[in-house]
Amino acid sequence: MSETIEQDLSVETEYVGKLYARLDELRAEKVEQLGRTRAQGAVGSFQNMSERDSFATLYEDRIAQLDAVQDRLVFGRLDMAAANGSNGDPQAEENRIRYIGRIGLSDEDLNRLMIDWRAAEAAPFYQATALNPRGVRRRRHLMLSGRTVAGIEDDVLDETWLDEGHTHHGEGALMAALREKRTGRMGDIVGTIQAEQDAIIRAPLPGAVVVQGGPGTGKTAVALHRAAFLLYEYRERLKNTGVLIVGPSNSFMRYIERVLPSLGETGVVMSSVGELYHGVQAVPETNRTVARLKGRPSMARVISAAVRNRQRVLPEDRTVVVEGTRLTLTRKMVLNARERARHTHKPYNQARETFVKVLVGDLAEQLRRKLEESAGQSSTTDRSYLPQEVRESWDVRVALNLCWMPMTPQKLVRELFANPHLLAAAAPKLSEADRDALYRRVDAPFTEADVPLLDEAAELLGEFEDPHAASNQAQYDRDVENAQAALVNMHTMLENAGIDGVVTAEQVAGVNQETAARQTAAERAVADRTWAYGHIVVDEAQELSPMQWRLLLRRCPIKSFTIVGDIAQTSAASGATSWAQALSPFFGERFTLEELTVNYRTPAQIADAAVRVAQAAGLNITTPRAVREGDWPPLLTKTTGAQLDDTLRAALAEELEYSAGGLQAVIVPQDQLAHTRDVISAAYGDRVGEGSGGLSQDIVVISARESKGLEFDSVIILEPEQLVAEVDGGVGDLYVAMTRTTQRLRVVYTGELPEGMEA
Numbered sequence: 001m002s003e004t005i006e007q008d009l010s011v012e013t014e015y016v017g018k019l020y021a022r023l024d025e026l027r028a029e030k031v032e033q034l035g036r037t038r039a040q041g042a043v044g045s046f047q048n049m050s051e052r053d054s055f056a057t058l059y060e061d062r063i064a065q066l067d068a069v070q071d072r073l074v075f076g077r078l079d080m081a082a083a084n085g086s087n088g089d090p091q092a093e094e095n096r097i098r099y100i101g102r103i104g105l106s107d108e109d110l111n112r113l114m115i116d117w118r119a120a121e122a123a124p125f126y127q128a129t130a131l132n133p134r135g136v137r138r139r140r141h142l143m144l145s146g147r148t149v150a151g152i153e154d155d156v157l158d159e160t161w162l163d164e165g166h167t168h169h170g171e172g173a174l175m176a177a178l179r180e181k182r183t184g185r186m187g188d189i190v191g192t193i194q195a196e197q198d199a200i201i202r203a204p205l206p207g208a209v210v211v212q213g214g215p216g217t218g219k220t221a222v223a224l225h226r227a228a229f230l231l232y233e234y235r236e237r238l239k240n241t242g243v244l245i246v247g248p249s250n251s252f253m254r255y256i257e258r259v260l261p262s263l264g265e266t267g268v269v270m271s272s273v274g275e276l277y278h279g280v281q282a283v284p285e286t287n288r289t290v291a292r293l294k295g296r297p298s299m300a301r302v303i304s305a306a307v308r309n310r311q312r313v314l315p316e317d318r319t320v321v322v323e324g325t326r327l328t329l330t331r332k333m334v335l336n337a338r339e340r341a342r343h344t345h346k347p348y349n350q351a352r353e354t355f356v357k358v359l360v361g362d363l364a365e366q367l368r369r370k371l372e373e374s375a376g377q378s379s380t381t382d383r384s385y386l387p388q389e390v391r392e393s394w395d396v397r398v399a400l401n402l403c404w405m406p407m408t409p410q411k412l413v414r415e416l417f418a419n420p421h422l423l424a425a426a427a428p429k430l431s432e433a434d435r436d437a438l439y440r441r442v443d444a445p446f447t448e449a450d451v452p453l454l455d456e457a458a459e460l461l462g463e464f465e466d467p468h469a470a471s472n473q474a475q476y477d478r479d480v481e482n483a484q485a486a487l488v489n490m491h492t493m494l495e496n497a498g499i500d501g502v503v504t505a506e507q508v509a510g511v512n513q514e515t516a517a518r519q520t521a522a523e524r525a526v527a528d529r530t531w532a533y534g535h536i537v538v539d540e541a542q543e544l545s546p547m548q549w550r551l552l553l554r555r556c557p558i559k560s561f562t563i564v565g566d567i568a569q570t571s572a573a574s575g576a577t578s579w580a581q582a583l584s585p586f587f588g589e590r591f592t593l594e595e596l597t598v599n600y601r602t603p604a605q606i607a608d609a610a611v612r613v614a615q616a617a618g619l620n621i622t623t624p625r626a627v628r629e630g631d632w633p634p635l636l637t638k639t640t641g642a643q644l645d646d647t648l649r650a651a652l653a654e655e656l657e658y659s660a661g662g663l664q665a666v667i668v669p670q671d672q673l674a675h676t677r678d679v680i681s682a683a684y685g686d687r688v689g690e691g692s693g694g695l696s697q698d699i700v701v702i703s704a705r706e707s708k709g710l711e712f713d714s715v716i717i718l719e720p721e722q723l724v725a726e727v728d729g730g731v732g733d734l735y736v737a738m739t740r741t742t743q744r745l746r747v748v749y750t751g752e753l754p755e756g757m758e759a
């Protein structure tokens with residue numbers, strides 16, 4: 001190591017030490033403040049206690065944030081050219097050096113020590129090029145090992161030293177990041193964001209941005225960093241509305257869940273498409289026909305008809321008995337009440353109140369007349385209680401429910417698909433075969449394809465009753481009870497001390513209610529279906545059906561979206577084949593399309609093979625440029641059916657040796673998943689994980705579809721020809737599978753190879 005590099009390293013290590021010392025100091029301060037706040041105990045007025053809780057939460061959050069940014073706290077330094085006219089100004093001199101890190105840090109005297117990567121002043125770190133240096137003379141990447149600077153990499157952008165050969169800034173830092181072993185959890189890329197990625201991350205909040213990119217171009221990374229940027233730049237606007245991040249599955253959400261905290265952001269709502277209807281944990285929809293049918297926009301009309309059909313007119317007039325008097329509920333009365341209720345244009349459950357009120361009024365009038373007939377004209381008895389009697393009559397309640405049953409979205413959707421006659425009435429245009437395909441048992445679990453239908457139904461039905469309100473009240477009652485018990489002791493103590501009671505049980509219980517009111521926007525948003533988010537980020541957006549888009553648009557009526565995906569990777573039966581086709585019903589022409597063009601994950605030799613396979617099958621794909629050539633082409637191992645298991649075992653042993661401690665995937669056709677897992681588990685036991693939920697193990701047996709969005713150090717694909725044949729869209733799945741590796745790809749097969757696999 002040359003002397004100057006050593007000197008630079010020690011200078012930077014010293015500065016980095018100072019930054020960590022400041023971080024430690026801030027943390028210690030917060031821990032101390034938290035300790036003091038907690039030590040105040042349960043004394044003081046109700047308001048004081050409530051404030052104390054707020055402060056404690058604030059300190060806890062800040063401590064969590066300071067902990068989350070510890071790893072690679074700082075990663076860059078900019079040396080800026082002197083601004084014109086700043087000669088000799090010490091402050092300006094100091095501002096010429098900017099350290100860029102995960103958060104902003106200042107010393108006690110408010111001198112800036114480090115700039116948050118999202119601040120405008122940090123932008124040149126990502127955007128400056130030799131041709132457009134944006135005032136940067138030198139950009140330095142700092143590579144940390146713990147709290148020591150282990151490596152430095154400089155891009156000199158001074159015009160006196162133009163180097164147009166640099167296409168990726170921080171090439172060394174970038175390559176080091178790409179070479180790192182995969183852990184089964186996505187990491188952040190904050191130190192090495194490239195210019196084309198940065199431009200998308202910092203795009204303004206309003207409107208919809210679509211980020212199209214081939215495999216490994218950093219779409220997911222960009223989407224997450226953009227969320228962090230928006231929360232920083234538009235904090236005030238997003239504080240009360242929040243940001244929602246939507247991904248394809250729970251395991252994918254787990255895969256990405258650590259990225260935002262490492263960027264200092266925790267207040268984001270993350271949800272898979274199966275969780276978007278609060279209270280329902282939907283399972284994947286495995287039947288492609290059903291997924292396609294339920295995803296169609298016409299399903300909105302089916303749900304609407306299903307709701308309307310739940311308002312029935314009696315087949316004939318009906319006798320109801322109220323307190324021993326026989327009354328007649330006529331079809332005409334029902335029709336009239338239904339008309340008046342529909343005229344309110346309120347949701348079904350609220351309109352029902354009008355329906356009930358009108359009929360109860362009519363029946364009460366009938367009852368009054370009958371009573372007066374029997375009592376004689378002169379009767380002056382007070383009859384104001386009659387509507388109540390009508391309302392409480394069992395007969396009347398049954399009859400009204402027959403006509404207009406209170407309904408939950410779950411019940412509506414369940415019964416719609418479990419009762420062929422209900423579906424036939426709501427969807428007369430569907431073919432019989434399609435209706436048969438949609439049939440399922442009433443107790444079958446909801447699938448991801450049902451989620452937007454539930455939401456659609458909820459929109460039309462309105463609130464049935466607010467179970468939360470009931471449970472809040474129940475909780476409140478319990479709290480009052482507990483508090484009362486505690487207060488008995490306290491009052492005794494206070495009386496003994498000659499002091500009158502200062503606090504009531506209700507006040508103590510009220511603290512909890514206050515806490516609920518103090519929840520972050522994120523916490524409240526999760527539980528509230530009608531919550532309108534300030535921004536939504538959608539990953540793997542090409543998979544969404546029109547019905548899923550409708551749901552998301554309801555969650556963000558101002559249409560501020562970041563939509564990332566690769567239209568060529570669509571595998572869902574209900575997914576899109578072009579962005580315009582997918583989005584124009586919802587956004588018209590009002591979205592901007594950005595493209596990412598560099599594949600950071602897959603080495604060129606393997607990416608090229610994947611492209612050949614896709615193109616040979618006629619897939620219309622974009623072909624990103626791979627940032628690395630890679631050391632190995634795809635390794636193709638032919639074997640026989642009888643030898644398949646042995647060959648796989650041998651191939652796996654070899655791959656594990658190469659990737660030494662890395663993450664290994666074995667991607668197999670769906671119907672061989674169980675067998676392959678057994679074969680491998682017999683040799684490797686607990687080291688084998690299954691599916692995308694098994695990423696904490698170092699060998700993962702997984703289907704091609706489930707591997708979407710994930711990455712591994714090495715991938716073995718078993719029987720690619722079969723993988724292609726097993727579903728329509730299978731070539732797309734193979735294309736995805738081939739691009740999951742960061743280092744090596746091995747293909748083990750018995751028959752033929754798909755066209756294009758061999759160079």
Ligand SMILES: Nc1ncnc2c1ncn2[C@@H]1O[C@H](COP(=O)(O)OP(=O)(O)OP(=O)(O)O)[C@@H](O)[C@H]1O
Pocket residue numbers: 174177178187188189192193194197213214215216217218219220221222566600601708709710711739
């Ligand atoms: N600027 C960067 N610096 C370092 N690593 C990067 C950068 N951009 C992307 N990567 C890495 O490249 C890999 C692929 O990124 P990501 O998963 O976001 O791509 P993607 O476009 O969503 O891929 P796919 O659609 O194939 O799932 C990740 O390991 C990511 O960390």
